[in-house]
Amino acid sequence: MSENGAAGGGLRERKKRATRAALAEAAIRLAAEHGAEKVTVEAISAAAGVSVRTFFNYFDTRDDAFVVIDADAGARIRQALLDAPAGLGPMEALREAISAELAEAEQQRELWRLHTDVLNASPHLLVRNLGAHMADETALAEAIAARLRPGEPVAAPGTGAEERRRALELYPRLLAALAGTAVRVSVEHWCSREQETAFPDVFREVFALLAAGLPAPSA
Amino acid sequence: MSENGAAGGGLRERKKRATRAALAEAAIRLAAEHGAEKVTVEAISAAAGVSVRTFFNYFDTRDDAFVVIDADAGARIRQALLDAPAGLGPMEALREAISAELAEAEQQRELWRLHTDVLNASPHLLVRNLGAHMADETALAEAIAARLRPGEPVAAPGTGAEERRRALELYPRLLAALAGTAVRVSVEHWCSREQETAFPDVFREVFALLAAGLPAPSA
DNA sequence: ATGCAAAGATGCACGCTCTGCAAAATGAGA
DNA sequence: TCTCATTTTGCAGAGCGTGCATCTTTGCAT
Structure with a gap:
């Protein structure tokens, strides 16, 4: 496969x-x-x-x-995440992976706009779209966990083992959820306006704003 | 109609x-x-x-x-609520209306059990069932509001007009939600066991327990 | 290049869902 | 009883979705 x-x-x-x-x-x-x-x-x-x-x-x-416009996008992002240079932190790797993917979407701006129209016109489809995103998020969380597991300690040294274990379980889901939210917000923003800003840049900004509220796992 | x-x-x-x-x-x-x-x-x-x-x-x-087994049940309950003696408080009227309806269901116990099995077997149908209940709840809230509006002040006299207005808006939805929850819990409990207790009695108990946490609107 | 094997595309038949239409059956009321 | 409105029903037809056999394309080894 x-x-x-x-x-x-x-x-x-x-x-x-x-x-x-x-x-x-x-x-x-x-x-x-x-x-x-x-x-x-x-x-x-x-x-x-x-x-x-x-x-x-x-x-x-x-x-x-x-x-969904592109059913494989999620898989590509996960793959890019796993292939990213080992030096990169999980957050940066994820940001880059998604940015790259959205750069592809940039060229189909009109199609994306039509897509949101179609979804908004039938709640039925909107629900299914939401479900697809949730599934993608779950898979992404697993990919993040996989990347995290081998090296890089997640919690600062000196933390209790129990706290550390819980953080290790929670962090991937949290980061995946953050990414999902950032994408959703970016798409909404990017589709709603007749603007010149590049899609990946919009995303990076939203991502940074959201991430500012989420402390890095190792610091 | x-x-x-x-x-x-x-x-x-x-x-x-x-x-x-x-x-x-x-x-x-x-x-x-x-x-x-x-x-x-x-x-x-x-x-x-x-x-x-x-x-x-x-x-x-x-x-x-x-x-849904009986699509008209919600309408009957609303009607009974509106037809209830004026002396009864909204909570009592609602309890009686639902009790009476569940007494009817009592004779179809086996069918109800089968129904929950069917729903649990296909998430798809469970979602639609949930949606139907939510719609019923909304309609019920309106019926409660209608019954409440003419006489009986909802908040204690001496309360600020603003608080009173908000309570008037909120209370019907709250009561309807409480009733919906009571029904749901009762059905689950009644269906899951091979018990002898009459269905309306189960409901009255659950309703009382839930209502104990919800202060009466006029007191 | 050639031929073979795997995978994909296509056509066809079929069963099922759902709709519109017109005719037949049936309850309500004078 | 006779009429009117409502309901039931059959029929035709469009569309969805699946299984199966067949044909074409691609990948690969020779």
Whole structure:
């Protein structure tokens, strides 16, 4: 399985990702134009240039195509986090990983805006989107924990063993939640205005503001 | 529309309620036996002795048949609350209204147990059930507010006008929430055990315990 | 380059959900 | 009883989702 997500890989993987992206984009554009309920699987498939049957090879449900723009983004971030230089603290590594990912999204600004419109138009889809984010957050917390485990002590030396253990359990979830919040707020802010600021920069600012309230684990 | 729910009415209304109840009961029994996902609308309709088309006259969606046993219960409680003798305080009136309703449910004990099994087996349906309860609670809060408005001051005389206004706004929601919680806890308790205690009595006890923590509005 | 094996895409058939429409059945009331 | 309104029902049809067989593409070793 190799926890896919990176840009590389064989032609096969690249084509698969392209097809998935084409389907998701077609679904969102059509939904933004006609309303999600009015968009048939046939229309989406046609717009993406594949057969209806193929659509269901990528999505279990019609609605799934509306829920997330890029289902692999979370996996890519986790991978980047694990691949980051060992010298970087978990917070910095995470910030960079997400920044890089959002830089990709930068080029699809319009699509992101349409997506939020689609979600806001149907609470039904908004709920599913929220669920997807929560799942991503959980997976991210595990990745953070994995990165943290080998070296770098989490609590300052001299702390009680019990406190230290609890911090070790809690910190990944907390950091993942912080990151999730930062992304959400950034997306909202970035989508709502007709602004020139680059997406990753918006994120870095929000992240820094949030992180200022969260003490670093080792200090 | 007349806010239906009462037992009376013409033959027509009675038949409609019977059909609806038959469909809901059939749906739940079949779901408890074979799993909700495996139960077709055709099977439910056949078990209830009506056509498939008629099923969709009563429920917008197949899943709707699994969500609540009696969709009119909330309306009946609200009606009973409004019809209660004027001397009764809102809390007593509400307790009596719900007790009476649960006495009806007493005779369907087995069905209620099956229903909780069905809901617990599919989180999907559990969520919809929760939503239905929340909607009922909101409607109930409005009924409470309506009963409260004409006479009976809510806050003790001598209280500031501002505090009084806020209490008037808050109290109905609080009481409705309390009632909802009492019902939920009672159902859980009543369903989980093989006990002899009458359902309304369980409820009255739970209600009393919860209410002990909620000061009466006028005292 | 060539051929083989794995993986993906496609077409087809099928069952199920849900809707609109028109006809038949049934309760309400004069 | 006779009429009117409501309800039930069957039918046709669009759409969703799945299983299966087939065909094409990709990856890889020779």
